Structure formats: C-alpha cells, structure tokens
Amino acid sequence: MKGDEVTREETTPRRNPFSAIGHGFDLTRDWWEHAKVWQRYLVYIAAIVFALILPAPAIGSFMSPGADWTTVLVYPVGTYILLAIGLNVVVGQAGLLDLGFVAFFAIGGYNVAFFGTHYGWNYWVTVVLGIAMAAVSGVILGAPTLRLRGDYLAIVTLGFGEIVRITANNSDVIGGARGITNVPHPPPIFGEKFLLDPAPYYYLMIAAIAVVIIFSVRLQKSRVGRAWAAIREDEDAAELMGVPTFKFKLLAFAIGAMIGGLAGGTYAGKAVFIEPNTFPFILSATILAAVVLGGSGNLPGVIIGAFLIGWLPERFRDFAEYRILVFGGVLVLMMALRPEGLLPSRRRKAELREGTGGMGAMGAEVAGPGTEASTEVAK
Amino acid sequence: MLLEVKDINVHYGKIAALKGISLEVNEGEIVSLIGANGAGKTTTLKTISGLRPLTSGKILFNGEDISKMPGHKRVILGIGQAPEGRGVFPGMTVQENLLMGAYTRKDDLSKDLAEVYELFPRLAERKSQFGGTMSGGEQQMIAIGRALMTKPKVVLLDEPSMGLAPMLIAQIFTIIKEINSRGTTVLLVEQNAQQALKLSDRAYVLETGRVVKSAPGRELLDDPSVREAYLGGH
Numbered sequence: 311m312k313g314d315e316v317t318r319e320e321t322t323p324r325r326n327p328f329s330a331i332g333h334g335f336d337l338t339r340d341w342w343e344h345a346k347v348w349q350r351y352l353v354y355i356a357a358i359v360f361a362l363i364l365p366a367p368a369i370g371s372f373m374s375p376g377a378d379w380t381t382v383l384v385y386p387v388g389t390y391i392l393l394a395i396g397l398n399v400v401v402g403q404a405g406l407l408d409l410g411f412v413a414f415f416a417i418g419g420y421n422v423a424f425f426g427t428h429y430g431w432n433y434w435v436t437v438v439l440g441i442a443m444a445a446v447s448g449v450i451l452g453a454p455t456l457r458l459r460g461d462y463l464a465i466v467t468l469g470f471g472e473i474v475r476i477t478a479n480n481s482d483v484i485g486g487a488r489g490i491t492n493v494p495h496p497p498p499i500f501g502e503k504f505l506l507d508p509a510p511y512y513y514l515m516i517a518a519i520a521v522v523i524i525f526s527v528r529l530q531k532s533r534v535g536r537a538w539a540a541i542r543e544d545e546d547a548a549e550l551m552g553v554p555t556f557k558f559k560l561l562a563f564a565i566g567a568m569i570g571g572l573a574g575g576t577y578a579g580k581a582v583f584i585e586p587n588t589f590p591f592i593l594s595a596t597i598l599a600a601v602v603l604g605g606s607g608n609l610p611g612v613i614i615g616a617f618l619i620g621w622l623p624e625r626f627r628d629f630a631e632y633r634i635l636v637f638g639g640v641l642v643l644m645m646a647l648r649p650e651g652l653l654p655s656r657r658r659k660a661e662l663r664e665g666t667g668g669m670g671a672m673g674a675e676v677a678g679p680g681t682e683a684s685t686e687v688a689k
Numbered sequence: 690m691l692l693e694v695k696d697i698n699v700h701y702g703k704i705a706a707l708k709g710i711s712l713e714v715n716e717g718e719i720v721s722l723i724g725a726n727g728a729g730k731t732t733t734l735k736t737i738s739g740l741r742p743l744t745s746g747k748i749l750f751n752g753e754d755i756s757k758m759p760g761h762k763r764v765i766l767g768i769g770q771a772p773e774g775r776g777v778f779p780g781m782t783v784q785e786n787l788l789m790g791a792y793t794r795k796d797d798l799s800k801d802l803a804e805v806y807e808l809f810p811r812l813a814e815r816k817s818q819f820g821g822t823m824s825g826g827e828q829q830m831i832a833i834g835r836a837l838m839t840k841p842k843v844v845l846l847d848e849p850s851m852g853l854a855p856m857l858i859a860q861i862f863t864i865i866k867e868i869n870s871r872g873t874t875v876l877l878v879e880q881n882a883q884q885a886l887k888l889s890d891r892a893y894v895l896e897t898g899r900v901v902k903s904a905p906g907r908e909l910l911d912d913p914s915v916r917e918a919y920l921g922g923h
Contacts, residue, residue: 533792540778540789546740547776552764552793552839657780660819
C-alpha cells in the first residue's frame with residue numbers, strides 16, 4: 311500500500327526561456343513517473359551506454375576543446391557528481407544544510423594517500439578505510455551538532471570543514487602544507503593498469519557513481535528515505551509520528567560522509583599528489599551549488615547540476631579570468647528564474663511552495679517560487 | 690488514570706513557560722486546556738508528547754514515568770498528537786501523510802486507514818493530492834487523521850479550530866466527539882473556549898504557566914470569571 315498515484319498537476323508554461331526549458335524538464339519527469347518498467351530499463355541502459363561512449367574524442371572536441379576531455383570527466387565532472395550525490399543525501403533527502411562537506415572528501419583522500427605512502431597498504435583497503443573514517447567523523451561531527459537546526463547547523467559544519475583543512479595543514483605526519491606526494495595508483499583490474507592514461511580512472515569513476523546511485527535510490531525508497539523526507543518537511547511532526555529524528559539525521563550525515571569519503575579515495579588514486587588546499591571551502595560551496603542548481607533531492611537533477619557545474623568552467627576556459635564571473639552570473643540567473651532547480655522532484659516543488667523542506671530555516675523563511683512571501687507567523 | 694502530569698516546570702532558556710502545571714486525564718475523557726495566548730497550553734502538550742524537555746516534575750502515562758522518554762517512543766506507548774499549525778508534510782500526498790502516522794506500526798493498517806477516510810470523506814476524495822496544496826481545514830483533517838493512524842490511547846489536539854471558518858469548526862468538533870465515542874481519549878487545547886467547554890468532560894484554565902481553575906466543562910461555561918475572561922460574556 312503506497313501513497314497511490316499522485317494527481318497530475320497543471321503546469322502552465324511561463325514566458326521566459328528558462329521556464330520554457332524548465333517546463334520541458336517537468337514534462338520529462340512526469341513522463342518518467344508514469345513510465346513502465348521496460349521503458350525505465352531502456353533509459354538505464356541508454357544512460358550506461360551514454361556514460362561509456364562519453365569520453366569519445368568526437369564528443370570531447372566540442373565539450374572540451376582546451377583540455378583533455380577524459381581528464382575533465384574524471385575531475386572535476388565525475389568527482390563533483392559523486393560528491394553531489396553524497397551531499398544530496400544530507401541536504402536533499404534529510405534537509406540538513408551542510409557547508410563543510412569537503413571535509414569528508416579530504417578524509418577519504420588523505421586516508422588513501424597516507425596509508426598508501428607510509429605503510430604501502432593496498433589501494434582498495436585504504437579506500438574502504440577512508441570511507442569508514444569519513445563515516446566516523448560524520449557521526450563525531452553530527453552527534454553534538456545535529457541538535458541545532460538550520461543556520462546554526464550550517465555554521466558549525468562550515469567550521470568543521472575548515473578545522474579539517476587547517477588540521478591537515480598543521481600536521482607534519484600527513485605532510486603539513488606540502489601535502490603528500492607519490493600517492494599510489496589503484497592496482498590493475500582485469501589487466502587494466504592505472505597509470506597516466508585517464509580512461510581506466512574514468513571507468514572506475516563510472517562504476518563508483520553507478521554503485522552510489524543504486525545505493526542512494528534504494529535508500530530513498532526505504533523506510534529510511536521516508537523518515538528523512540518527514541524530517542526534511544517538518545521535524546517536530548516527524549518525531550510525533552514516531553520517527554527517531556536524531557538517529558536518522560545522524561545516519562544521513564554518516565552516509566553522506568561515506569560517499570564523500572569514497573569520492574576522496576577515488577580522486578586520490580588518480581591525483582598522485584594531495585595537499586590541504588585541494589580541499590578548500592569553495593569546493594563545499596560548489597557542490598552545494600550543484601545540488602541546489604540541479605534540483606535538491608532529485609537524483610537525476612543533482613547529477614545534471616554537478617555535471618554542469620563541473621563542466622561549464624572548463625568549457626569556457628577561453629574567457630580566462632572572466633569565466634568564474636560568467637559562471638556566477640549564470641548561477642544567479644538560474645536561481646532567479648527557476649529557484650526550485652533544473653529538475654526538481656514534484657515533491658520538492660510542493661515543499662518549496664509551502665516554504666518548507668530542507669535547508670532548515672533558510673528554506674522556511676524564503677517564499678517558494680510563484681508564491682507571495684508566505685510567512686506563517688503562527689508556526 | 691491514563692495520563693498524569695505532576696507539577697511540571699518547563700523553560701525556554703531562562704524564561705519559565707510552565708510553572709508547576711498538574712493535570713490528569715482519565716481513560717475515555719475529553720479534557721480541554723483553555724487560556725489566553727502565552728498561557729502555556731501548547732507548551733504543555735509539547736511537553737507531554739516529548740517535543741520539549743521539562744526542568745522538573747513528572748509525567749506518568751498508565752502509571753509509567755515517561756518524563757525522560759524521547760518523543761518518538763511515547764508515540765509507541767500511545768500518545769498521538771496533531772501539532773500546532775497542523776504540521777502536515779507538504780510534499781507527501783494525503784495518503785502518504787496518513788501512512789506516516791503508522792510509521793512505527795507493523796500490523797495491518799487497512800482497517801484504520803478506512804476508518805480515517807470514513808471520518809473524513811473529504812480526505813478520501815483527495816488521497817493523492819499533496820498535503821501542501823490542501824486548504825487549512827483539510828490540513829487539519831490530515832493532522833488529526835495522521836495522529837489517529839498512530840493508534841493512540843490519548844490524542845493531543847493543539848488548536849484544531851485555528852484559522853478555520855465557523856462551519857468547519859463545528860464539523861471538526863463533531864468529529865472530535867465521534868473520535869472520543871469510538872474509544873480514544875482526547876486532550877484538547879483550544880482558544881475557542883465556548884465550543885471546547887461544551888464538548889469536554891473536564892477542563893483546565895491556564896494563565897501564565899499555571900493552572901488557575903479546573904472543573905467539569907459545563908460548570909466552567911457558567912463560571913462568571915471564566916465567562917468574562919474567555920467567553921466574552923457577562
């Protein structure tokens with residue numbers, strides 16, 4: 311017995327071009343919601359085929375004329391996607407604003423680098439260890455702070471991100487400001503060696519993303535996902551339904567952190583060299599931008615968002631210094647014209663219309679798209 | 690005695706919201722808390738359901754001390770609440786909202802779901818509509834229905850008439866009566882004192898965090914000081 315079927319809502323196409331594009335996305339999403347199982351599998355297969363042929367030089371010459379396309383696909387694009395899926399668990403599903411997500415990326419990366427270089431441990435062992443350490447630090451960060459809400463939680467997580475970076479900077483054991491060099495590459499899989507050619511790393515990245523997507527979708531559809539949705543939409547009401555809210559928020563932090571740690575491990579395997587400045591605050595902000603731009607809470611949207619955020623600045627390298635300015639301008643425009651993100655879930659749209667749903671108080675005090683400022687004083 | 694609140698104090702920071710409130714709810718009763726804004730009615734309910742910690746005092750449910758128990762465990766014991774301002778999940782459909790109420794339950798829900806739809810035919814018509822797109826009255830119905838889905842022994846209703854048209858208020862009160870007659874104990878917080886007192890077996894009058902009067906509902910309706918303060922009459 312599920313929530314039956316959602317009635318189709320009337321979405322009238324609006325005038326500006328962004329809305330027209332957005333409307334197209336909405337139609338796609340509506341089709342998807344009513345699509346049959348075999349249609350869905352066709353889309354899955356198409357997505358995998360698309361991912362496999364994406365590094366083709368013919369595509370690359372347009373997508374990335376300036377830099378090696380496959381390298382761009384591994385970092386930033388693939389890494390951003392992995393990070394965005396992880397942050398989406400925290401921000402999009404549980405509705406907790408985390409501004410220090412890069413910390414888990416750093417922990418995953420440093421684990422691989424440190425244990426690989428100092429102790430010569432197997433790459434995969436260090437990746438798993440990195441994931442575990444990230445989860446533990448997620449719990450350590452969450453346990454005292456998850457009693458805070460909204461803006462306060464955001465500030466504390468921001469601080470955590472900085473603490474991890476600055477600690478790395480000041481710890482000589484892990485190389486201090488010089489970082490760690492000669493990080494070992496992954497051992498060969500199926501005879502495929504991980505050396506300078508970016509292709510094997512790309513396929514490794516695709517595999518990691520696929521695993522994380524499946525994991526994330528399964529979670530979303532489980533009891534855990536329902537609990538997160540309830541917490542995101544109204545935390546007190548969730549507690550009154552018998553949802554152990556604190557435990558589930560902690561779980562969201564831990565799972566988000568694990569995915570962040572996996573991204574860090576995958577990244578370090580290719581990077582050869584990591585240092586504290588590989589993990590600046592701006593990366594947390596960028597990943598958050600990817601999640602929000604794509605449509606917080608909706609996995610395809612988040613992936614598209616991360617792809618665009620990773621790819622656009624690379625594509626427009628011609629603009630040299632100005633590209634970040636242009637990039638910022640595009641982001642501002644996007645959020646002004648389509649504040650719910652490129653491809654939001656229908657549920658998310660309904661939440662935003664209410665002025666609730668995630669981002670803690672930041673979401674609650676801002677009027678949703680197409681509404682007057684709906685400040686319910688009584689709440 | 691089903692629910693017993695013994696001399697509880699609750700603070701928001703340094704400000705005392707409740708200064709030694711005691712009340713009792715027997716099985717099968719409808720009990721009301723009435724009082725002006727800021728009297729501590731909502732805080733009392735939130736403390737009973739576990740959303741607010743108490744500084745001192747005790748809450749007993751079926752004789753068991755639940756003062757330190759987290760809110761989500763009190764739901765399993767049988768305390769259901771329709772929170773202030775309704776607290777409907779806007780991104781879930783009506784049906785999903787109701788099923789959220791049964792989150793902790795593993796038994797068969799279809800009977801209870803049918804009963805909620807029977808109590809609120811309006812919700813049955815709009816099963817698949819998003820909670821956030823429903824009107825105020827309908828959201829109140831969701832909130833009450835969702836609380837009933839937790840299969841509570843006592844249901845705490847926080848201002849169910851707030852912001853509703855008079856017709857709807859009458860309807861909601863009829864339904865509260867009906868819920869009670871089907872065996873659920875009701876603890877009701879209301880500003881709409883007239884209607885609440887008519888319905889209640891007993892009522893408590895709260896003023897700035899204290900109980901100033903308690904008596905059967907009918908009696909309070911005729912009490913001159915209560916009439917003057919809360920019923921706008923003489």
